[in-house]
Amino acid sequence: MSITYDRNTEGLPLVHKFADQVKGRTFLLTGPTPGGIGAETVISLAAEAPATIILIGRSLEKAQPTIDTIGKVNADVKVKFFEADLCSFKTVRKAAQAILDDAEIPKIDVLINNAGVMATPFKITEDGIEHQLQANHLGHFLLTNKLLPKIIAAGSGARLVFVTSSGHRYTGVRFEDPNFTEPDSYHEFGAYGQSKTAVILYAVALNKRLASHGIRVFTLHPGGISTNLQDHVKALDPARVAKVMDDVSERVMGRSLAEQREAEPWKTLQAGCGTTIRAALDPDLVKEEGIYMHDTVLVTDPKWIKEWATDPELAEKLWKLSEELVGEKFDI
Numbered sequence: 275m276s277i278t279y280d281r282n283t284e285g286l287p288l289v290h291k292f293a294d295q296v297k298g299r300t301f302l303l304t305g306p307t308p309g310g311i312g313a314e315t316v317i318s319l320a321a322e323a324p325a326t327i328i329l330i331g332r333s334l335e336k337a338q339p340t341i342d343t344i345g346k347v348n349a350d351v352k353v354k355f356f357e358a359d360l361c362s363f364k365t366v367r368k369a370a371q372a373i374l375d376d377a378e379i380p381k382i383d384v385l386i387n388n389a390g391v392m393a394t395p396f397k398i399t400e401d402g403i404e405h406q407l408q409a410n411h412l413g414h415f416l417l418t419n420k421l422l423p424k425i426i427a428a429g430s431g432a433r434l435v436f437v438t439s440s441g442h443r444y445t446g447v448r449f450e451d452p453n454f455t456e457p458d459s460y461h462e463f464g465a466y467g468q469s470k471t472a473v474i475l476y477a478v479a480l481n482k483r484l485a486s487h488g489i490r491v492f493t494l495h496p497g498g499i500s501t502n503l504q505d506h507v508k509a510l511d512p513a514r515v516a517k518v519m520d521d522v523s524e525r526v527m528g529r530s531l532a533e534q535r536e537a538e539p540w541k542t543l544q545a546g547c548g549t550t551i552r553a554a555l556d557p558d559l560v561k562e563e564g565i566y567m568h569d570t571v572l573v574t575d576p577k578w579i580k581e582w583a584t585d586p587e588l589a590e591k592l593w594k595l596s597e598e599l600v601g602e603k604f605d606i
């Protein structure tokens with residue numbers, strides 16, 4: 275089946291095209307709440323014949339409609355749910371251990387770190403970390419590193435997919451003050467940009483460590499899709515919101531928000547999961563250069579992917595900082 279890769283490429287045709295990469299395999303995804311990109315991703319994957327879909331979310335109650343829809347699409351898919359709040363290392367460790375101990379999960383072929391938050395008000399988590407840094411990066415750093423034995427058990431061809439954002443272009447990692455302790459330093463999109471840059475730097479460091487296993491990590495910007503993600507932006511002080519969003523748009527996209535919306539209207543959820551699904555399934559991606567996908571293709575132009583997100587030295591620095599912040603070393 276011939277497919278054109280662009281911003282309109284939908285997830286479902288890709289699932290059918292790469293059916294042999296779905297059949298019998300085990301997928302894990304964080305953030306399966308209905309109405310989001312993650313739910314659309316796993317519901318699309320169920321259309322072929324994955325053996326197992328593992329979902330990680332904050333509550334079974336929230337994930338249940340997604341589980342029910344997967345059952346309607348394909349009753350033969352085994353769905354397993356594990357509860358974890360990425361902003362609580364205790365619960366992430368508990369979920370990871372439960373997955374490692376589960377004899378019905380001998381391996382994880384594809385891990386998709388999809389969960390995320392954007393532009394939340396300043397908050398320090400129970401682990402003493404700025405909320406967006408933990409939700410978007412550190413929770414996933416801990417979860418993924420803990421699960422690596424089962425990912426490596428899947429062998430060459432296993433895949434890790436990290437959903438990041440064009441928002442990484444707002445700023446690099448604030449190595450000197452990642453938790454925004456300096457007075458007046460917090461900015462909703464500064465924290466989002468830092469966390470999404472960290473996601474890509476982590477992928478760079480992990481790719482280096484997993485190369486000898488034939489396992490690749492890809493990161494991606496899914497596009498602009500209207501989901502619950504924008505709730506915190508809508509809740510910003512109305513007097514500030516237009517100015518903040520124009521500033522973000524200029525820094526990230528190089529044009530005003532109005533120009534941006536005109537050039538790139540919201541994607542549908544199906545087009546919104548297209549990039550994740552290609553990253554998860556297309557075996558030929560490994561032949562191409564790059565680690566970051568935009569509109570279903572790998573891109574390396576600094577216009578799309580900032581150097582502060584791909585620099586190997588910064589990736590190692592971020593790995594060390596992440597180990598310090600989660601309080602655990604990973605010799606991979």
Ligand SMILES: NC(=O)c1ccc[n+]([C@@H]2O[C@H](COP(=O)([O-])OP(=O)(O)OC[C@H]3O[C@@H](n4cnc5c(N)ncnc54)[C@H](OP(=O)(O)O)[C@@H]3O)[C@@H](O)[C@H]2O)c1
Binds near residue numbers: 305306437440
């Ligand atoms: N939509 C866009 O335009 C856009 C653009 C660029 C990047 N992205 C990225 O795409 C990904 C999916 O976003 P979306 O648009 O689908 O947003 P969404 O509908 O709000 O979904 C986000 C998911 O993450 C989960 N989550 C949030 N905080 C969590 C935590 N502390 N622990 C565990 N799970 C948590 C949410 O669970 P709850 O329901 O429990 O909150 C939800 O399932 C995110 O990484 C986002 O940054 C989206």
